[in-house]
Amino acid sequence: MWQKIVGTLIVVLVLNFFLPRIMPGDPFNFISVEEGSVTVTLTEDQIAHYHAYYGMDKPMPEQFITYISRTLSGDLGISIYYNRPVSEMIGERLIWTLLLVIAALGISSLFGSALGLISAYHARESSILDDLLLRMMTILSEIPDFIIGLALLIYFGAHLKWFPLAGATTAFAVYDSAFDAFLDYTHHAALPCLTLSLSSIGDFYLLSRQSAVSVLTEPYILTARAKGLRKRRLIFHHVLANAISPILARIFMKMGGMLSGAVLVEVVFAYPGIGKLMREAVSMRDYVLIQGIFFYVAVLILIFNTAADMIFKKMKQRGFHEKL
């Protein structure tokens, strides 16, 4: 397992170094044609100076070695465009994204699995409830998240004006209490979080429904029913206990996907998370920043997947028969 992790890390580092350099364009041309009215033009000399400053005049292998050794020592460099330490910038933004992702994961996995369980419980008698839920969730899981986001933004934000259109906090707000701050954060995060939740609730629903349906046909469920147990005990101790493992594993595997989903959603809602930062970095060809973000995200995904793997292993030890 550790070999796999180290291997992945090396691949990430290598890709991370070369990918931005393969992209067309030069970051310093972007500094020179700043959007807006103020035009800062850099002379050839100045560009050369910057190149030297960021070590980009050095040969590739040398750049690579510098990059690796710095990254491993935790120094992700200074942003070319913003001229600030990359780690610091990412740290600021990552909080917001993680907030979104974790809240959305919590909501979608909880509600998705609950609905899946209910659906599965009724699936045997070909019920309308199950049929309806299944259709709805299947459609929902097919809609791209930024479209869900736009729809929510237009309806609840622009039309009903229930939620702010952009940002993570009210600008220049001074909070009387921590609770007030919390309310403000929640208010801002609501729509992006809902978007992310809706976009993955279908996934959790389908997974938990399938898992529960197959658990419900297991002999031990008949045993449990024969024992005359109460419905709650039956559902939680016998159905859920056996159906939950793939769902748990999926939560961690989903984190990675959700991070990339967050990128688009954050753009839609102008939410100051890592996704928005990424967009800014890409449009400015800010290699250093891009690399930093990539590195962070890759490491995060690696951690989550490893956690998912470990859960699967644990389940196997318990004799959980993998059906998925």
Add this chain to the structure above:
Amino acid sequence: MQPPLLTINALSIRYHKQPVNAVHPFNLQVIPGETIGIVGESGSGKSSIAHAIMGLLFDKATIEGTIAFDGKTLTQPDWQALRWRQIALVFQNASNVLNPMMKLADQVAEPITTHLGLSKSSARQRAFQLLQDVGLDSTWWRAYPSQISGGMRQKVLIAMALACQPKLLIVDEPTMSLDPAAKHQVVALIQALQEKYHFGLIVISHEMKIIQHMCSKVYVFYKGHHLEYGALDDVLENPRHPYTKGLIGASWELDAHRDIWGIPASIRAPVASGCPFYERCFQAKPSCTQYDIKPLTIEQGHSVACQRGGIATLLKVQALQKKFQIRHHVINAVSNVSFEVKEGEVLAIIGTSGSGKSTLAHLIAGYETKDAGSITFENSPAAPEALMRRQGGLQLVTQDPAAALNSCWRIRDVLNEPLKWSLNMCGKKRHRLMRHVLHDVQLPSNESFLEKQVHALSGGEKQRLVLARALTMSPKLFIADEITAMLDPSNAANIVKLLKAMQNSHGFSMIFITHDLYLARKIADTALVLEHGKVADYGPGPDVLTARQDMLRHSPSNTLSSIS
């Protein structure tokens, strides 16, 4: 009589989206403290019955008929109060029958908290006690199901079923896939527990041996049909349905000396209606396809669902006499001999040389005329001549194949002969039959073999040819008179095995005449010992043959010792 604990009336089960019933209407009764057995091959609906009694099938099957417990006819909501509290089930042992995510003791304790309202910790204590009672080592109490063996799982299933001290316990295949020692242990365990808790018990098994050990009454099921009911001893000693007899014959545990012969998968083409066992029955008649099978009534005692009223008597011999006079000596070759041969039965007639065995055979086959007595075949006076010449009659094969065959005939002619003069069968059909019987006796059936002359065959081959000739007549009764006497041991063993195999798959009855007790023991259902023309012993094979151990000293050869 005590009021019954469980009464099932005309219960039938049809799973949703299935074309036929899994279980057809049947009646069943359990009296408190009594043990009844349900026996039947795999797929006969035993587990379905168990699940129906537990009220577990409402969402997947249509149930008709009634189930009454403790005098009350149950409706669907009633089961909630009964399940596990009053009626518990030891599920058929399978890998996923226990929840893989829950510790064993917790699974045993669970119904105790639910039904008896005990606290978690006292329920757990009780679960430990139960697990101890069933003999599960305490190291396993907190294990997960995947960590224990099948035998241990069986014990847990039993402990779990007893958690709330039910009045009725159903055990489904309690010994399946256990080794003999563990089987014995489980049976003893259930019996000991019954002694302790006095529950009514329904034992479901496909092993007659288990039923024999545990039950006082037995219900025989086949393809969801209830075919026979009776007290255990009645059914075992005197099975009335051909299927029951087959089940007993297939249980080697019941008689260690006998070879086992399973029920043939098919004797004739199946039919859509009538008796469910028609396809495999050794005594089917055309009328059986019209048989309208009705649920058996329990009050009647030993009863059977068969158009012919159970296994029929094929041959009945009463007070048969034959004297030979040699000058002034009168020899009572056969005196006052009575016996009968049932359909599908193998009767061994055992006697020393000169005891009258062959004379008896000749009298039945009409080679000799009787002085007195009667012989009836299928309930009408037998005309041996006619019986030998018709299909479905009787055939006699003797010890000397050479004497029975004309040595310059071709094999084709030998086989053609009975067909030609007894039936008007077209050439093509005859040819097919010929190949068929040759195949049955394991002789080649190609053209060059058919053209061979009889004298070119070895002794063993000749005996097979004689058997084949007899088979062309599809006899209902086959008399084999010392057919192995002139063969070497290995050939003899093969011929006997072959004959018994044919008997089993064609379903004819057989009188097997021999002086060899070992041989008789291997294949006989019933045995008759002849001494000086008189019946010295007559009864079920194992009884007679065990009683006559003394004859072993006289029997010269042990012909079967060479069977590989």
